[in-house]
Amino acid sequence: MNFLEERILADGVIKPGNVLKVDSFLNHQIDVALIDQMAKEFKRRFADKPITKVLTIETSGIAIAYAVAREFGVPMVFAKKSKSVNLDGEMHVAEVESFTHKKTNKVVVAKKYISPEDHVLIVDDFLANGCALQGLISIVDSAEASVEGLGIAIEKGFQEGGYRIRNLGYHLESLAIVESMDAETGKITFREEL
Numbered sequence: 001m002n003f004l005e006e007r008i009l010a011d012g013v014i015k016p017g018n019v020l021k022v023d024s025f026l027n028h029q030i031d032v033a034l035i036d037q038m039a040k041e042f043k044r045r046f047a048d049k050p051i052t053k054v055l056t057i058e059t060s061g062i063a064i065a066y067a068v069a070r071e072f073g074v075p076m077v078f079a080k081k082s083k084s085v086n087l088d089g090e091m092h093v094a095e096v097e098s099f100t101h102k103k104t105n106k107v108v109v110a111k112k113y114i115s116p117e118d119h120v121l122i123v124d125d126f127l128a129n130g131c132a133l134q135g136l137i138s139i140v141d142s143a144e145a146s147v148e149g150l151g152i153a154i155e156k157g158f159q160e161g162g163y164r165i166r167n168l169g170y171h172l173e174s175l176a177i178v179e180s181m182d183a184e185t186g187k188i189t190f191r192e193e194l
């Protein structure tokens with residue numbers, strides 16, 4: 001079991017609706033030493049990629065993406081949730097359905113912050129159905145930049161996002177893949193690392 005899996009077992013709380021709460025170390029209070037360790041692990045896993053930018057989505061991806069960007073020595077950009085309908089053409093836009101809030105958000109990235117020369121590493125805290133990642137991929141695509149890989153802290157392997165993204169041919173690395181979790185018993189199992 002790796003360091004993140006151990007932490008999930010120690011401090012993760014399973015909520016109804018297939019939601020894993022990790023507020024005590026990742027989503028509300030942040031264990032910065034843990035985030036640094038995760039960032040080093042992403043650096044190791046994507047060491048051969050010519051990353052020029054790290055992209056995430058607000059809010060909870062930001063802390064991880066910041067640490068990853070520091071490891072690679074590149075800027076970090078986060079997609080913003082936008083309420084405005086009139087976007088001025090200076091923005092890349094994607095529609096993302098929120099897993100936890102069950103509503104659709106427009107997310108935007110200013111065109112000037114991702115350009116065709118960029119080699120982008122996409123980072124997020126959770127992967128469930130894959131909507132957030134697909135929105136971020138579509139932003140990189142509309143910038144005509146390349147997606148070098150996707151780094152996820154916690155993938156819920158029993159939901160379809162991971163399968164979908166890997167099936168599209170992307171290099172997806174998740175530090176912990178939850179195979180099953182039971183809100184009644186509190187039991188969590190992880191996919192074995194290969």
Ligand code: 5GP
Nearest residue numbers: 018019020099126127128129130131132161
């Ligand atoms: P997806 O778009 O893959 O369905 O869901 C990913 C997004 O929803 C992540 O950005 C994350 O913020 C949120 N999310 C999905 N599942 C969970 C979960 O079990 N726990 C928490 N805390 N966030 C989740």
